Amino acid sequence: MPKHDHDRPEAPGEFRSEHDLLGDRDVPADAYYGIHTLRAVENFPITGTKVSSYPDLVTALACVKQAAALANRELGLLDGRKADAIVAACEEIRGGKLHDEFVVDVIQGGAGTSTNMNANEVIANRALELLGHRKGDYTSLHPLEDVNAGQSTNDVYPTAVKVALDLTAHRLLDAMDVLRSAFEAKAAEFADVLKMGRTQLQDAVPMTLGQEFATYAVMLGEDHRRLTEARALIHEINLGGTAIGTGLNAHPRYAALATGHLRTVTGLPLTVADDLVEATQDAGAFVQLSGVLKRIAVKLSKTCNDLRLLSCGPRAGFAEINLPPVQAGSSIMPGKVNPVVPEVVNQIAFEVIGNDMTVTMAAEAGQLQLNAFEPIIAHSLLKSLTHLRAGCLTLAERCVTGITANREHLAGLVARSIGLATALNPHIGYEQATAVAQEALRTGRSVQELVLDKGLLTEDELRRILLPDNLARPHLHTAAEG
Structure with a gap:
């Protein structure tokens, strides 16, 4: 596209004057944003985010604006040169340029209007440059008349949020796969390590450390499927509904065309909602996604609690596994190493659980034809997705892959545990097993020793019953014999 000699970078400190319904304001001449963004920055100094x-x-905002421009050009509602410039500006933003011009606070009043205006102005001013005009020359290409043609914040913003959530959720799913693979590798490594399982923190019955770690992998796999399902729900969008879902000021074919172009631009299987009025006010898909993220957080936190318990010690605790030391643990206690990686994932989980409450309240607070609180919903969900992803990768790479087992200690715990009496129930009866367990607890002698002394089983019978596979996988052994 042509470039004019007068289209040079403005000197720092220069300003251009822009006008809105409240009057005139000076905007930094080199800024791609405009007056609407300037007022939003002043009005919402909330989080600094x-x-x-x-x-x-x-990126999602640029995708939506690009799809809108393509649809409006196809409908004959937007001049081809303008449309090309808008598309080119959007593609640059999608490629990572001009992101620092999106300066409004993520938490804002107005249902996302300030974010939409920020996008309109940045895209318009970059498109003006591409057409050979100065920033702010809105008579040549206008942020609202052209970039926002056929649109409202109320369909642009939630659509962009859904696209952004899908992109971010995809990264979380990949990170969950990394963590699941790390647990699966440890499950295989520890498949032959016998240990005592616990219920209510009391000795229960034997299992393998591999089974324990395999459980964490299975839980991640289940949550991966639930997140995939929730991700599918946000593929339904209300683009083309404009203000309240009636499609006022949009061409009758715009919704279908714009959504089709957005599918192409993003590669996502997006669909137009069956009822745009309902879709414009309903935040149910966000609530569903948030609930799944809370589920992931709760189960990850439980897993990290287990890792901290199993590794507690090294002398006065369980000391069944060793977490890799990644930093000194104390400014006063020499040699102390703390489970800092599981601890940080615990804290991420606490945040995600709190974010879920925020999403719940914001969704419930919607009134009539619009939910005005989607900015805090977007902020909460994007934080949850981003932090969970970082937590999964950190847990996998800085903790799980380096875990080792204290094999001799675990074997000794099994040998001394009264929980072995449970495995003897079918062979010596519940009453005899109970008596042996009580005497073992009282005297400190092992269950095996007492069973042999009392002549309840022969040494060969006891050895066969207490084989690791028979203890940890009794049903597999029974099936093999059958």
């Missing part, structure tokens, strides 16, 4: 902190959201 800018929209640009979520690159997927900026």
Whole structure:
């Protein structure tokens, strides 16, 4: 596209004047954002977290605006040169450029209007440059008349949020696979390590350390499927519904065309909601996604609790496994090493659980034809997805892959445990097994020793019953014999 000599970078400190319904304001001449964004920055100094902190959201906004421009050009509602410039600007943003121009706070009043305006202005001013005009020359290409044609914040913003959530959820799913693989590798490594299982923190019956670690992998696999299901729900969008879902000011074919172009641009299986009025006010898909993220967080936190318990010690605790030491644990206690990686994942989980409550309340607070609180929903969900992803990768790479088992200690715990009496129930009866367990607890002698002394079983019978496979996988052994 043509470039004019006068289209040079403005000197720092220069300003351009822009106008909105409240009057005139000076905007930094080199800024790609405009007056609407400037007012939003002033009005919402809330978190210090800018929209640009979520690159997927900026990319998603550019995708929506690109799809809208393509649809409007196809409908003859947008001049071809303008459409090309808008598309080119959007593609640059999707490629990572101009993200630092998305400066409004992620938490804002107005149902996301400030974010939409920020996107309109940045895209318009970059498109103006590509057409050979100065930033702010809105008579040549306008942020609202052209970039926002056929749109409203109320369909653009939730659509962009859903696209951003899908992109971010995909990264979390990949990270969950990494963590699951790490647990599966440890499950295989520890498949032959016999240990005592526990219920209510009391000795229960034998199992293998491999079975314990395999459980963590299975739980991640289940949650992976639940997140995939929740991700599918956010593929239904309300683009084309404009203000309240009636499609006012949009061409009758716009919704289908824009959604089709958005499918192509994003590669996502997006669909137009059956009822755009319902879709514009309903935040149910966000609530569902948040609930799944809470489920993942709860189960990850439980797993980390287990890792901290199993590794507690090294002398006065369980000391069944060793977590890799990654940093000194104390400023006063020499040699102390703490389970810092599981601890940080615990804290991520606490945050995600709190974010779920925020999403719940924001979704419930919607009124009539619009939910005005989607900015806090977006902020909460994007934080949860981003932090869970980081937590999964950190847990896998900085902790799980380096875990080792204290094999001799575990074998000794099994040999001394009164829980072995449970395995003898079918062979010596519940009453005899109970008596042996009580005497073992009282005297400190082992269950095996007492059973042999009392002549309840022969040494060969006892050895066969207490084989690791018979203790940890009794049903597999029975099936093999059958």
